[in-house]
Amino acid sequence: DTLTVSELAKKLTKEPSEIIKKLMFLGVMATINQELDKESIELIAGDYGVEVEEEIIIDETEFEAYENADKEEDLQTRPPVVTIMGHVDHGKTTLLDSIRNTKVTASEAGGITQHIGAYQIEDKGKKITFLDTPGHAAFTTMRARGAQVTDITILVVAADDGVMPQTVEAINHAKAAEVPIIVAVNKMDKESANPDRVMQELTEHGLIPEDWGGDTIFVSVSALKGDGIDDLIEMIQLVSEVEELKANPNRAAQGTVIEAELDKGRGSVATLLVQNGTLNVGDPIVVGNTFGRVRAMVNDLGRRVKTAGPSTPVEITGLNEVPQAGDQFMVFVDEKKARQIGEARSKKQQEAQRKESSKLNLEDLFNQIKEGDIKEINVIIKADVQGSAEALAGSLRKIEVEGVKVKILHTGVGAITESDIILASASNAIIIGFNVRPDNNAKRTAEAEKVDVRLHRIIYNVIEEIESAMKGMLDPEF
Numbered sequence: 001d002t003l004t005v006s007e008l009a010k011k012l013t014k015e016p017s018e019i020i021k022k023l024m025f026l027g028v029m030a031t032i033n034q035e036l037d038k039e040s041i042e043l044i045a046g047d048y049g050v051e052v053e054e055e056i057i058i059d060e061t062e063f064e065a066y067e068n069a070d071k072e073e074d075l076q077t078r079p080p081v082v083t084i085m086g087h088v089d090h091g092k093t094t095l096l097d098s099i100r101n102t103k104v105t106a107s108e109a110g111g112i113t114q115h116i117g118a119y120q121i122e123d124k125g126k127k128i129t130f131l132d133t134p135g136h137a138a139f140t141t142m143r144a145r146g147a148q149v150t151d152i153t154i155l156v157v158a159a160d161d162g163v164m165p166q167t168v169e170a171i172n173h174a175k176a177a178e179v180p181i182i183v184a185v186n187k188m189d190k191e192s193a194n195p196d197r198v199m200q201e202l203t204e205h206g207l208i209p210e211d212w213g214g215d216t217i218f219v220s221v222s223a224l225k226g227d228g229i230d231d232l233i234e235m236i237q238l239v240s241e242v243e244e245l246k247a248n249p250n251r252a253a254q255g256t257v258i259e260a261e262l263d264k265g266r267g268s269v270a271t272l273l274v275q276n277g278t279l280n281v282g283d284p285i286v287v288g289n290t291f292g293r294v295r296a297m298v299n300d301l302g303r304r305v306k307t308a309g310p311s312t313p314v315e316i317t318g319l320n321e322v323p324q325a326g327d328q329f330m331v332f333v334d335e336k337k338a339r340q341i342g343e344a345r346s347k348k349q350q351e352a353q354r355k356e357s358s359k360l361n362l363e364d365l366f367n368q369i370k371e372g373d374i375k376e377i378n379v380i381i382k383a384d385v386q387g388s389a390e391a392l393a394g395s396l397r398k399i400e401v402e403g404v405k406v407k408i409l410h411t412g413v414g415a416i417t418e419s420d421i422i423l424a425s426a427s428n429a430i431i432i433g434f435n436v437r438p439d440n441n442a443k444r445t446a447e448a449e450k451v452d453v454r455l456h457r458i459i460y461n462v463i464e465e466i467e468s469a470m471k472g473m474l475d476p477e478f
């Protein structure tokens with residue numbers, strides 16, 4: 001916790017001789033390598049208008065041990081966390097309501113449903129958690145913030161409408177996150193329903209039904225009439241068993257913020273999804289860059305609860321500030337430690353974000369390839385017509401330089417949107433716009449997220465650019 005004169009000079013970006021002179025005025029005769037006491041450091045720094053903050057030293061090994069503490073024998077099966085995605089108006093909200101109404105947690109029937117951002121149902125003694133902000137935007141925004149909360153995706157496709165642009169986006173977002181997909185073919189009650197067409201169209205996107213030799217589960221439902229909901233739930237349980245989802249309920253809790261807001265009466269209110277451990281009222285907790293103590297917990301039926309185990313969503317109060325959706329939380333036995341780790345975490349997170357933001361740049365690609373950091377370059381293609389998007393994707397897939405390949409995460413028609421940028425940010429991808437540009441929201445988000453967007457009009461140029469970047473011959477862009 002001490003500094004030599006030259007170290008202090010460096011920190012203040014001053015010449016050591018200047019510091020020595022100032023010290024002389026203070027009656028301290030110092031040489032350049034002399035260690036200064038805390039008081040002198042504060043005096044000199046104060047003179048330059050710099051405030052001295054003592055660095056908190058956290059034992060990183062303890063921190064990591066905390067994160068990886070679970071032994072195989074401590075792990076128990078936990079409920080799956082499910083997100084519903086699909087094109088607008090295909091019935092996501094109706095399906096969420098329908099599932100909730102048919103299967104309110106049996107032990108808690110009679111409660112009044114609360115919107116806290118997630119809810120839990122129980123079926124034959126087994127629970128399932130649903131995130132009730134449908135859509136891939138929320139899903140990927142969380143992922144961009146480093147949170148992986150979804151275990152299973154339900155892709156809703158209206159049987160009378162078929163695969164639409166946001167259906168394809170949803171598929172690609174789920175695939176990029178490597179989350180298994182169950183297809184719910186909805187609106188089967190409609191006369192114009194054509195489930196075969198839906199299956200056919202989805203096959204083109206790699207979702208092949210089991211009957212046709214693939215491994216994607218399709219369930220026919222009518223969210224409106226409540227038909228097929230039991231089948232859907234059974235399939236969720238099945239996939240969940242295959243995934244072997246586990247957690248250790250007997251440890252301090254950790255997880256992710258689902259949503260958060262400032263409530264006039266209650267202060268900072270946050271819905272937390274416990275992903276490991278058990279959360280208790282009174283726990284000292286670090287949430288993103290804020291911390292506090294869990295004052296009260298309320299479940300999705302508005303009931304006060306004292307504990308919340310793995311995969312349980314609860315709304316808590318007691319945080320100093322309002323965290324953001326996607327922030328991670330952790331409980332610490334000792335409140336002082338919670339505060340210290342909270343600060344260290346926030347610093348670590350900021351550093352990680354800074355590192356991340358430079359990762360996406362095409363100019364840096366070659367260095368990362370050379371260092372062996374990447375084996376695949378993730379690319380998102382938006383084009384004016386589907387034909388060019390596919391042609392471009394096909395050509396890029398053929399490029400291979402030193403064992404590094406191009407992986408196409410998503411292709412689409414139309415302007416580059418915010419959703420494309422968020423997907424790129426979450427998946428560390430580059431976006432190529434072919435005869436299209438980003439819309440205003442996308443432009444702003446791309447700047448904030450530091451996503452590399454390359455605009456082109458000639459396929460050959462795109463291929464050449466990517467290839468040159470991979471070979472380290474890219475002309476710098478000015």
Ligand code: GDP
Binds near residue numbers: 186190225
């Ligand atoms: P979202 O935009 O995907 O959340 O779609 P909504 O759940 O808001 O549904 C859009 C419209 O489709 C609403 O008018 C629903 O009543 C209707 N809808 C949803 N599911 C079904 C269904 O199974 N059958 C029929 N006939 N209509 C449905």
